[in-house]
Structure formats: C-alpha cells, structure tokens
Amino acid sequence: MGRTFFVGGNWKCNGTSEEVKKIVSTLNAAQVPSQDVVEVVVSPPFVFLPLVKNELRPDFHVAAQNCWVKKGGAFTGEVSAEMLVNLSIPWVILGHSERRAILGESNEFVGDKVAYAISQGLKVIACVGETLEQRESGSTIDVVAAQTKAIADKVTDWSKVVIAYEPVWAIGTGKVASPAQAQEVHAELRKWLQANVSAEVAASTRIIYGGSVNGANCKELAGQPDIDGFLVGGASLKPEFIDIIKAAEVKKSA
Numbered sequence: 738m739g740r741t742f743f744v745g746g747n748w749k750c751n752g753t754s755e756e757v758k759k760i761v762s763t764l765n766a767a768q769v770p771s772q773d774v775v776e777v778v779v780s781p782p783f784v785f786l787p788l789v790k791n792e793l794r795p796d797f798h799v800a801a802q803n804c805w806v807k808k809g810g811a812f813t814g815e816v817s818a819e820m821l822v823n824l825s826i827p828w829v830i831l832g833h834s835e836r837r838a839i840l841g842e843s844n845e846f847v848g849d850k851v852a853y854a855i856s857q858g859l860k861v862i863a864c865v866g867e868t869l870e871q872r873e874s875g876s877t878i879d880v881v882a883a884q885t886k887a888i889a890d891k892v893t894d895w896s897k898v899v900i901a902y903e904p905v906w907a908i909g910t911g912k913v914a915s916p917a918q919a920q921e922v923h924a925e926l927r928k929w930l931q932a933n934v935s936a937e938v939a940a941s942t943r944i945i946y947g948g949s950v951n952g953a954n955c956k957e958l959a960g961q962p963d964i965d966g967f968l969v970g971g972a973s974l975k976p977e978f979i980d981i982i983k984a985a986e987v988k989k990s991a
C-alpha cells in the first residue's frame with residue numbers, strides 16, 4: 738500500500754527557547770527507525786520554527802501550526818503560506834479542532850486553507866474530528882465526512898495531504914479512543930475517499946490518529962490496519978515521543 742507511518746508532534750502554544758532546544762536535543766539523540774519506516778514531523782509555535790529547523794536532525798521535518806487562507810498582505814497577525822515556503826518549512830497543520838472551536842474556523846474556511854497551502858507548495862496535516870456531543874448523538878461519521886468533503890471539494894493533489902482524525906473529546910483529556918473506535922472511523926474515512934475521490938487516493942492517503950496518544954497506548958493503536966500514524970500533543974513534548982515514533986515497527990512486522 739506504500740503508506741509510510743507518520744508521526745507528528747504538535748507542540749501547540751508551549752515552550753521557551755531553552756525548552757525547545759532541550760526537546761530538539763532529545764530528538765536528535767534518539768535511535769528511531771529509518772525514514773522509509775516512519776516519517777517524523779514536529780510542529781513548534783511559529784516563533785521557534787527557524788530555530789527548530791536549523792537545529793533538528795535532517796531526517797525529521799518541521800510543520801507550522803497554521804497559515805493564512807490566501808496570499809499574505811494586509812492581515813495583521815497572520816503568517817502566510819508563502820512565508821513558510823520562503824523559510825523552507827515543508828508542512829503545515831490546518832483545521833485543528835482548537836482552531837475550529839475557539840476561533841470559529843468553518844469546514845469551508847479549512848478547505849480553502851488546505852487548497853491554498855498546497856497551491857503554494859506546502860504539505861498539509863488536515864485535522865478532522867467530532868465532539869463528544871456529536872459522538873453521543875451518533876453523527877461521528879457524518880461530521881468527519883462533511884469536514885473531509887470540504888477539503889476534497891478544493892484539493893486535487895492528495896499526495897500532499899495527511900488526514901488526522903482527532904476526536905475532540907480525546908484531545909488533551911487523557912481519554913484516548915479505543916483502538917476499535919479509532920479503527921472504525923479511519924476505515925469509514927478511507928471508504929469515503931474511495932467513494933468520493935478515488936480508490937487510489939483511498940489506498941495511498943495516510944490517516945493518522947490524534948487524541949491522548951502516549952507511550953503506553955501507541956502500539957495497540959498502531960496495530961490497527963487503517964491507522965497510519967499519530968498526531969501527538971502533550972506527549973510530543975516529552976521523551977516518550979520517541980517510543981511513539983518507534984510504534985512504527987508494529988506496522989513493519991504486521
């Protein structure tokens with residue numbers, strides 16, 4: 738299938754330059770599987786991107802946590818896709834639920850951002866996921882399908898997209914989705930891609946799981962057939978992130 742395992746570290750709004758340097762030196766010293774087994778991308782806050790990019794080992798890559806929806810200009814406080822490209826930042830996280838919920842980013846706005854970022858040459862970790870209320874009312878698949886559709890409506894080059902399924906109720910709560918719960922949604926998302934985009938895109942697009950992934954639960958999740966990696970928040974700031982990267986070995990032996 739050729740879906741290289743993908744582990745993203747979302748550092749969110751955390752860190753001082755000293756703390757960031759410490760995390761980078763831990764990552765640089767880590768023994769992890771090679772790049773054909775696992776792709777590792779860490780996402781520091783904007784202000785630390787150049788520092789991390791310069792100091793991080795070359796087999797790990799960096800992502801921004803957001804970028805502006807169109808060409809930069811008179812948009813105070815925003816960072817454009819062009820600027821990220823200018824600094825050779827290859828990846829960007831878009832549509833994270835913390836931005837959808839707190840900053841009111843709609844499905845369409847996220848779709849526009851994903852398409853614009855790709856048009857400028859960035860690769861995108863596009864996040865989808867349901868709230869607890871939506872899960873309890875039985876609308877999980879409809880919600881993630883609508884979020885994915887808004888992206889699919891605007892995107893043609895799926896080789897530049899990793900989908901991160903992150904149930905909102907599992908993010909930062911310590912309440913991880915069970916392997917079966919995650920696998921079910923991943924399989925449905927892949928089916929959705931097959932029916933609405935193409936069989937080839939469904940087979941080749943990485944669908945990664947995010948929400949309270951840690952060193953203890955990563956292996957069992959990685960063993961699920963449609964889980965192609967992780968987007969890790971809290972644990973990506975800790976040395977256990979290395980154990981999460983190593984969960985890629987589970988796929989190799991599968």
Ligand code: PGA
Nearest residue numbers: 908909948949969970971
């Ligand atoms: P968490 O965050 O691992 O701290 O739950 C995941 C994310 O928001 O990407």
